[in-house]
Amino acid sequence: MNAALEARDLIKRFGGLVALDGVQFAAAEGEVLGIIGVNGAGKTTLMNCLCGLYQPDEGEIRLAGEDVTGRTPHEIAARGVGRTFQVPRVFRRMSLIDNLLVPVLRRRATDRALIDQAETMLERMRLIDLRHNFAEELSGGQQKLLEMARMLMPDPRVVMLDEPFAGVHPTLCRFMIEQIEAMAAERKTVLLISHDLTSIYRLSHRVLALNQGRVIAEGGVEAIRGNPAVIEAYLGA
Amino acid sequence: MNRPNPSSRSADRERADRIYYTLAALLGGAVILYFAVVPFVGANLAFHFYLMLWITMASGFNVSSGFSGYMPFGYVAFYGVGAFTTAILVKKLGFPVLLALPFSGLAGLVLALLFAPTLRLSGIYFAIVSLALAYICRLVITNMPEEMTGGSFGIQLGSQAEPVLSFYVMMATMMLALGTILWLSRSRLGKALRAVRDDAEAADMMGVNITRVRLYGWLIAAFFPAVCGGVEAWYTNIVDTETAFNTLITAKTVIYAIAGGLGTVSGPIVGALVMVWLDELIWRQFPLLNLLILGLATVLLVLFLPRGIVGTLLRWRPAWRRYVP
Amino acid sequence: METLVIIGIVNGLIVGGVYALIGMSLTLLYGVLRVVNFAHGEFVIGGSFLAYVLFNTFGIPPLAALPIAAISFFGLGYVAYFLLIPRLARSDDPESMSFLMMYGLSIALAAFMLVLFEADSRSIDYSFTPISMKVGPVYVATARVVALGVTLVVAAGVSAFLFLTLPGKALRAAIMNREAIQIMGVDIVKLSAFAFALATGIAGITGVLVALVFPAFNAFSGPEYAIIGFIVVVLGGLGNPLGALAAGVFYGLAEQLATVFLPQAMAQIVGFALLVGTILVRNAGFGRWRVSR
Numbered sequence: 001m002n003a004a005l006e007a008r009d010l011i012k013r014f015g016g017l018v019a020l021d022g023v024q025f026a027a028a029e030g031e032v033l034g035i036i037g038v039n040g041a042g043k044t045t046l047m048n049c050l051c052g053l054y055q056p057d058e059g060e061i062r063l064a065g066e067d068v069t070g071r072t073p074h075e076i077a078a079r080g081v082g083r084t085f086q087v088p089r090v091f092r093r094m095s096l097i098d099n100l101l102v103p104v105l106r107r108r109a110t111d112r113a114l115i116d117q118a119e120t121m122l123e124r125m126r127l128i129d130l131r132h133n134f135a136e137e138l139s140g141g142q143q144k145l146l147e148m149a150r151m152l153m154p155d156p157r158v159v160m161l162d163e164p165f166a167g168v169h170p171t172l173c174r175f176m177i178e179q180i181e182a183m184a185a186e187r188k189t190v191l192l193i194s195h196d197l198t199s200i201y202r203l204s205h206r207v208l209a210l211n212q213g214r215v216i217a218e219g220g221v222e223a224i225r226g227n228p229a230v231i232e233a234y235l236g237a
Numbered sequence: 238m239n240r241p242n243p244s245s246r247s248a249d250r251e252r253a254d255r256i257y258y259t260l261a262a263l264l265g266g267a268v269i270l271y272f273a274v275v276p277f278v279g280a281n282l283a284f285h286f287y288l289m290l291w292i293t294m295a296s297g298f299n300v301s302s303g304f305s306g307y308m309p310f311g312y313v314a315f316y317g318v319g320a321f322t323t324a325i326l327v328k329k330l331g332f333p334v335l336l337a338l339p340f341s342g343l344a345g346l347v348l349a350l351l352f353a354p355t356l357r358l359s360g361i362y363f364a365i366v367s368l369a370l371a372y373i374c375r376l377v378i379t380n381m382p383e384e385m386t387g388g389s390f391g392i393q394l395g396s397q398a399e400p401v402l403s404f405y406v407m408m409a410t411m412m413l414a415l416g417t418i419l420w421l422s423r424s425r426l427g428k429a430l431r432a433v434r435d436d437a438e439a440a441d442m443m444g445v446n447i448t449r450v451r452l453y454g455w456l457i458a459a460f461f462p463a464v465c466g467g468v469e470a471w472y473t474n475i476v477d478t479e480t481a482f483n484t485l486i487t488a489k490t491v492i493y494a495i496a497g498g499l500g501t502v503s504g505p506i507v508g509a510l511v512m513v514w515l516d517e518l519i520w521r522q523f524p525l526l527n528l529l530i531l532g533l534a535t536v537l538l539v540l541f542l543p544r545g546i547v548g549t550l551l552r553w554r555p556a557w558r559r560y561v562p
Numbered sequence: 563m564e565t566l567v568i569i570g571i572v573n574g575l576i577v578g579g580v581y582a583l584i585g586m587s588l589t590l591l592y593g594v595l596r597v598v599n600f601a602h603g604e605f606v607i608g609g610s611f612l613a614y615v616l617f618n619t620f621g622i623p624p625l626a627a628l629p630i631a632a633i634s635f636f637g638l639g640y641v642a643y644f645l646l647i648p649r650l651a652r653s654d655d656p657e658s659m660s661f662l663m664m665y666g667l668s669i670a671l672a673a674f675m676l677v678l679f680e681a682d683s684r685s686i687d688y689s690f691t692p693i694s695m696k697v698g699p700v701y702v703a704t705a706r707v708v709a710l711g712v713t714l715v716v717a718a719g720v721s722a723f724l725f726l727t728l729p730g731k732a733l734r735a736a737i738m739n740r741e742a743i744q745i746m747g748v749d750i751v752k753l754s755a756f757a758f759a760l761a762t763g764i765a766g767i768t769g770v771l772v773a774l775v776f777p778a779f780n781a782f783s784g785p786e787y788a789i790i791g792f793i794v795v796v797l798g799g800l801g802n803p804l805g806a807l808a809a810g811v812f813y814g815l816a817e818q819l820a821t822v823f824l825p826q827a828m829a830q831i832v833g834f835a836l837l838v839g840t841i842l843v844r845n846a847g848f849g850r851w852r853v854s855r
Contacts, residue, residue, distance in 0.1 A: 051442050052441075052442070053438060053441075053442065072441065072446075073438070073441040073442040074441050074442070074443075074444045074445055074446050074447070076442075077441075077442055077443055077444035078444050082443075083442060085439070089436050089438075089439040090435075090436075090439075091431065091432045091435040091436060091439070091440070092435050092436075093431070093434075093435055093500070093654075094428070094431050094432065094435065095558070095559075098428050098431070098432075099432075101425075101428055102428060102429065102432045102440060102443050102444075102445060103443040103444050105425045105428060105429055105444075105445065106425075106444065111425075112247075115250070116243065116247070119243065119246055120243075132555075132556070132558065132559055133555065134555070134558075137555070150443065154444065306655075308658045308661070308662070310661070310665070354842060355838075355842065357845070358841060358842070358845055360655070360657050360658055361598050361657045361658060361661060362841050362845055364598075364658060364661050365598070365792050365796070365837070365841065366837070366838050366841050366842070368789070369789070369792075369793075369834040369837045369838050370834075370838060372789065372830075372834050373831055373834045373835065373838075376827050376830055376831050376834075377831065379827065380825075380827045380828075484785070485669075488665060488666075488669060491662060491665075492666070495662070525677060526673070526677070527673075528669055528670075528672070528673035528676070529669075529670050529673035529674055529677065531666075531669060531670075531673075532666045532667060532668070532669030532670025532671070532672075532673055533666070533670045534666070535662065535663065535665065535666025535667075535669065535670075536646070536663050536666040536667050536670065538666075539650070539653070539659050539660075539662055539663035539666065540646070540649045540650070540663070541649075543652070543653040543654070543659055544654075
């Protein structure tokens with residue numbers, strides 16, 4: 001069977017800098033794949049390549065077996081890929097409901113059905129009372145939740161979360177962890193990017209460690225935790 | 238937890254929609270009634286003609302800047318090309334005016350397609366390029382053969398003047414523009430445009446085809462000024478490059494739109510109404526200082542009321558956003 | 563033909579010097595403040611009118627008007643900064659709103675000069691002795707040679723200031739990274755006000771030079787110079803003062819040589835097309851780069 005998401009030998013250069021240097025991995029349906037690495041290891045670049053924002057210079061990206069390398073971001077989104085951002089990127093001067101409608105604008109369903117769906121989603125994310133507010137009026141943590149809700153609206157098969165717990169207080173953090181576990185339970189493939197190892201180790205089924213654009217280790221949480229190369233990348237000079 | 242359940246939420250939604258459309262109908266009805274009677278009661282035809290023209294121009298500009306996030310400082314290009322299209326078709330090719338006007342709109346669309354590559358620019362780059370393109374349009378038309386564009390004397394449309402009919406054609410154009418924007422503000426295209434305005438890359442990754450959406454918005458924004466140019470050429474019976482490509486047309490459009498507030502249907506209407514009246518009053522009192530005050534008003538507007546009248550009102554009462562068209 | 567080309571080159575250098583100064587001051591403004599100053603042309607023409615008044619009313623010759631223009635415009639710019647710029651930061655889209663505001667200011671200033679001086683074109687009826695000089699095989703008006711000399715001095719002076727003195731280095735640092743320089747303990751408000759004042763001061767000097775170089779000016783000449791300034795700034799790279807100097811001279815040469823070979827309107831179109839083309843080419847795929855980390 002094909003992996004839900006697969007990257008082969010991805011190379012991405014920015015001028016002289018090689019941001020991704022032959023990254024390769026596969027993630028299965030319902031799997032939570034943690035991607036760790038220090039700042040500048042290439043985590044966000046990898047995510048931007050996977051969702052089509054950057055074109056990789058070499059390599060191949062496959063979604064459920066289909067080659068999507070070189071596709072635009074909206075084409076990849078239409079194939080069931082959703083994401084959040086390190087710093088929330090909500091549509092600032094649109095209501096929360098409208099924010100959630102953006103990813104499903106091309107669905108055939110009636111406006112009324114989509115709005116109902118959006119309200120249900122906002123209820124799940126505990127934002128329902130704010131549904132008519134502009135997104136810019138939310139707090140940072142609420143914006144993270146809004147992004148998560150927006151990502152889940154079209155029921156994507158693959159979701160990518162970029163530093164979901166950065167700057168989020170512990171209560172909210174727990175709530176988000178529950179949500180991520182629910183996504184995996186819904187058989188979604190979850191890519192979880194973070195430099196915070198605790199939450200990654202707790203949630204991930206498997207972990208990919210990046211350093212300077214290369215995969216330096218890959219495997220179960222226990223194996224990664226004790227991997228000397230990972231420890232060196234995090235602690236070494 | 239006192240949270241509204243789904244059925245009360247949908248009732249609430251229907252109530253909000255009812256208020257929204259009632260307000261839209263009232264506003265539209267008032268505008269129609271007000272302008273429709275102008276020729277009968279012998280009010281100042283020219284003043285009201287230009288009032289409608291500015292409402293239309295500001296509304297078109299709103300589609301570009303309020304919905305799509307582009308500030309075309311060369312907006313006059315569409316107006317000027319529309320004016321010359323009608324003038325040339327009528328005078329040189331013998332078209333009836335009413336047949337020529339749709340071609341003005343078409344010319345605006347064609348020009349918008351030609352300028353479409355500039356849509357990948359953003360912010361200040363887009364503004365400057367748009368300005369330069371407007372100058373290029375003007376220079377090109379100025380330097381066309383005299384038998385076509387009339388050189389520096391311009392084109393006289395001759396015995397085509399029909400002030401009252403052209404007044405009503407202007408009114409129809411305005412209503413078409415307002416109807417389009419009312420539709421746009423509730424439509425999926427409008428939501429996509431707003432999303433692209435706020436964060437194009439994020440919208441792209443959420444499945445919005447940003448290139449196509451931007452182009453649609455751009456075409457709508459270009460159509461109306463081009464028709465305005467044609468109607469105005471018919472109304473005044475003369476077109477020349479000096480007036481048809483005057484940068485003040487862009488300036489006034491931008492100022493009126495922003496004075497009302499970008500992003501709402503009512504903003505440009507309110508802005509044009511207030512500012513055109515103000516302009517008229519000032520002009521009657523101090524004809525020489527007209528431009529000076531227009532310029533100062535722009536500066537003050539940007540500094541103290543950057544969201545415009547309607548925009549500021551909605552900032553003060555965010556809950557009204559759902560009700561105000 | 564050969565003589566025509568030489569005249570074209572000489573005129574190109576002279577006119578290009580004026581453009582270079584306009585471009586340099588505009589690019590400083592944009593670099594430090596992120597303000598695109600549409601009213602810069604009116605600042606320049608304001609300098610021309612100042613020289614005009616100083617000469618016609620007080621008999622002060624243009625060369626002596628230079629320091630007066632520089633100092634008075636510097637002061638005006640300093641005040642204008644605090645009136646106009648700080649409030650801008652509060653709007654949704656400060657860059658476009660700044661452009662709109664300066665557009666308004668441009669209209670207001672042009673109208674103000676119109677009220678003071680009426681719509682007629684003016685020129686300063688002052689001549690140097692000898693009235694013209696021989697440069698190679700061609701004669702050039704002394705006023706224009708003097709203007710070129712002044713341009714060189716001002717350009718060299720500003721460049722030396724930017725690259726050799728501490729405040730100049732702070733200005734260049736602010737162009738490169740506005741946030742970082744605040745962390746380094748530089749008072750960004752003071753620095754911005756200074757940049758605005760400096761740019762306005764240079765505009766004042768440029769205005770006097772415009773009165774010397776060009777046959778006439780009027781209240782509505784401003785936007786023409788502002789647009790040329792934009793072209794020069796874009797060609798030289800936004801926020802790059804030395805690039806603007808080079809681009810100004812290049813553009814002046816291109817314009818003057820183009821008038822030798824092309825009808826004037828064509829030369830103007832070429833200028834605008836150059837602007838559009840440069841921006842389009844430079845920004846191709848720009849968005850894809852911006853979010854890279």
